[in-house]
Amino acid sequence: MIALSDYLILSAIVFCIGLAGIFINRTNIILLLMCVELILAAVNTNFIAFSYYSSDVTGQIFVFFILTVAAAEVAIGLAILTLMYRNRGSIDVDVTNSLKG
Amino acid sequence: MIDYQFNTADLFFALPELFMVAAIALILLLDLFVSERFQNLTYYLTQSTLAITGYFAFNLIGESAVIFDGTFVLDTIGSYFKVFMMIFSIVALVYSRHYLSVHNLLKGEYFILSLLSVFGMMVMVSAHSMLTIYLGLEIMSLSLYTLIAIARDRAVAIEAALKYFVLGAIASGLLLYGMSMIYGITGSLDIGQIAAFATGANLISEQVLILNFGLVFLVIGIAFKFGAVPFHMWVPDVYQGAPTSVTMFLSTVPKIAATAMLVRLLIDGLGGLQAYWADLFMILAILSIGLGSLVALMQTNIKRLLAYSTISHIGFILLGFITGVVEGYGAAAFYVLAYVLMSLTAFGTIIVLNKQGFEADQIVDFRGLSKHSPWFALIMLFVMLSMAGVPPFIGFYSKLFILQQVISAGYIYLAVAAVVFAVISAYYYLQIIKTMYFDDTEKEVTVTAPMDMRIILSINGALILVLGLMPSYWMELAISLF
Numbered sequence: 001m002i003a004l005s006d007y008l009i010l011s012a013i014v015f016c017i018g019l020a021g022i023f024i025n026r027t028n029i030i031l032l033l034m035c036v037e038l039i040l041a042a043v044n045t046n047f048i049a050f051s052y053y054s055s056d057v058t059g060q061i062f063v064f065f066i067l068t069v070a071a072a073e074v075a076i077g078l079a080i081l082t083l084m085y086r087n088r089g090s091i092d093v094d095v096t097n098s099l100k101g
Numbered sequence: 102m103i104d105y106q107f108n109t110a111d112l113f114f115a116l117p118e119l120f121m122v123a124a125i126a127l128i129l130l131l132d133l134f135v136s137e138r139f140q141n142l143t144y145y146l147t148q149s150t151l152a153i154t155g156y157f158a159f160n161l162i163g164e165s166a167v168i169f170d171g172t173f174v175l176d177t178i179g180s181y182f183k184v185f186m187m188i189f190s191i192v193a194l195v196y197s198r199h200y201l202s203v204h205n206l207l208k209g210e211y212f213i214l215s216l217l218s219v220f221g222m223m224v225m226v227s228a229h230s231m232l233t234i235y236l237g238l239e240i241m242s243l244s245l246y247t248l249i250a251i252a253r254d255r256a257v258a259i260e261a262a263l264k265y266f267v268l269g270a271i272a273s274g275l276l277l278y279g280m281s282m283i284y285g286i287t288g289s290l291d292i293g294q295i296a297a298f299a300t301g302a303n304l305i306s307e308q309v310l311i312l313n314f315g316l317v318f319l320v321i322g323i324a325f326k327f328g329a330v331p332f333h334m335w336v337p338d339v340y341q342g343a344p345t346s347v348t349m350f351l352s353t354v355p356k357i358a359a360t361a362m363l364v365r366l367l368i369d370g371l372g373g374l375q376a377y378w379a380d381l382f383m384i385l386a387i388l389s390i391g392l393g394s395l396v397a398l399m400q401t402n403i404k405r406l407l408a409y410s411t412i413s414h415i416g417f418i419l420l421g422f423i424t425g426v427v428e429g430y431g432a433a434a435f436y437v438l439a440y441v442l443m444s445l446t447a448f449g450t451i452i453v454l455n456k457q458g459f460e461a462d463q464i465v466d467f468r469g470l471s472k473h474s475p476w477f478a479l480i481m482l483f484v485m486l487s488m489a490g491v492p493p494f495i496g497f498y499s500k501l502f503i504l505q506q507v508i509s510a511g512y513i514y515l516a517v518a519a520v521v522f523a524v525i526s527a528y529y530y531l532q533i534i535k536t537m538y539f540d541d542t543e544k545e546v547t548v549t550a551p552m553d554m555r556i557i558l559s560i561n562g563a564l565i566l567v568l569g570l571m572p573s574y575w576m577e578l579a580i581s582l583f
Contacts, residue, residue: 039274050285087256
């Protein structure tokens with residue numbers, strides 16, 4: 001039997017990987033989008049685990065909404081990325097630093 | 102949960118939201134088919150939608166109900182916030198139109214996306230479940246990311262959109278992680294049930310620990326949306342890079358929605374843990390006021406300067422929430438509305454200087470404004486004095502009320518630090534006034550803005566002075582919201 005805490009530890013690890021990926025990553029913007037997805041996957045795991053162990057279905061419904069919103073979010077992210085490529089000819093993180101002060 | 106029965110009469114309480122979403126769908130279709138022949142149709146339809154929605158929200162003031170199985174709440178603060186959001190959005194769109202038309206960005210999508218983000222904010226304001234808060238937040242944010250990127254061939258705008266997108270997505274992720282923890286320990290998404298759990302007398306220490314763990318993530322998510330230090334990295338870049346009309350929208354109406362989110366999650370929901378989140382807010386507030394005041398001194402770009410000024414105003418707003426009393430919350434709500442009024446006027450004055458092919462976003466663009474256009478220079482003078490906190494403008498009273506509450510709650514050292522930084526920040530506000538009145542330029546400053554914008558901007562500037570003459574009425578109203 002897998003305990004609730006196992007799920008929570010797993011999701012905490014995935015969450016930290018996602019967060020660390022965003023701050024460590026210095027190469028490609030698509031990696032940023034993937035890290036955001038990791039964070040959301042960790043949250044989904046949390047919700048489903050809590051929902052299952054407390055026999056309450058609302059947490060699972062929340063996960064459906066998160067999945068839908070994440071899809072919309074990635075669509076917009078990729079659209080912005082395309083514009084970025086068209087304007088700068090590159091999608092490296094390093095080129096996104098013209099705004100400073 | 103299963104025995105929930107849908108009641109048609111409940112729909113009446115959600116009338117503003119339902120009307121708005123229907124109108125958005127209609128305008129989207131109309132814009133597709135008739136925008137070729139009737140250029141301004143989308144604009145006028147958008148403005149009337151906002152006005153009618155505001156009227157519906159105004160009529161619902163005083164009613165209160167929790168509907169749709171506890172996911173949606175109608176109460177006084179929600180109705181008032183919606184009315185103010187509609188008024189400020191209408192003003193912001195009047196200013197935006199001039200900016201968009203001189204920079205060839207006037208497209209129907211702009212107004213539809215603005216409407217959609219206002220709709221998301223309305224959902225946030227009326228949320229009574231963590232699910233509704235999240236959905237409202239995302240409807241608002243996704244529309245705002247797209248709005249920034251509407252200047253498709255400006256590399257800085259795209260960069261700003263990308264930064265806002267990535268940091269906004271992180272903020273949503275952190276907020277959701279906090280929500281999942283709160284859900285796990287309370288077993289409910291409903292704000293009312295969370296409040297009942299958090300104020301319960303027989304919490305064991307492990308439960309308090311997990312609640313606090315979730316709470317920290319919620320506070321980080323909220324601080325990200327507000328742009329409080331140390332979660333402010335996106336604010337200056339996005340303000341500078343976005344088209345000025347979007348910057349104006351971004352710095353005004355969403356702040357009201359963020360305040361509503363704070364009220365719903367932390368006061369209505371986790372009010373029982375006020376002592377814990379007040380400590381976090383203290384750090385956020387004092388860092389925001391300090392950094393906002395100091396870094397703004399070195400800016401030459403006025404949008405970036407106003408971004409840092411926003412950060413310092415946000416610090417004052419958060420100070421109001423650490424007091425933990427109704428008067429403190431009221432002072433914070435008053436500050437938010439006063440700040441939005443001032444910020445709208447400031448950005449409105451910047452937009453008024455925009456001409457065909459000329460983007461006014463440097464402080465030097467204000468040189469000699471008092472000679473060429475004394476009226477708008479006077480309005481900018483009002484805004485700057487008000488933001489610096491000079492009586493009798495409204496900005497003085499909003500700071501005064503916050504500081505009164507902070508001192509009566511016993512945080513004298515916080516009040517002293519806030520005042521010291523406010524004095525430092527007066528330097529850069531006065532510098533803009535000096536640029537307008539005492540610096541000269543050979544360049545001809547002409548104002549090409551249409552009449553409707555000039556009239557509304559004048560009213561807006563006058564309100565900063567007039568409302569400052571009767572602050573106690575507004576303060577009592579703000580306190581009665583909580």
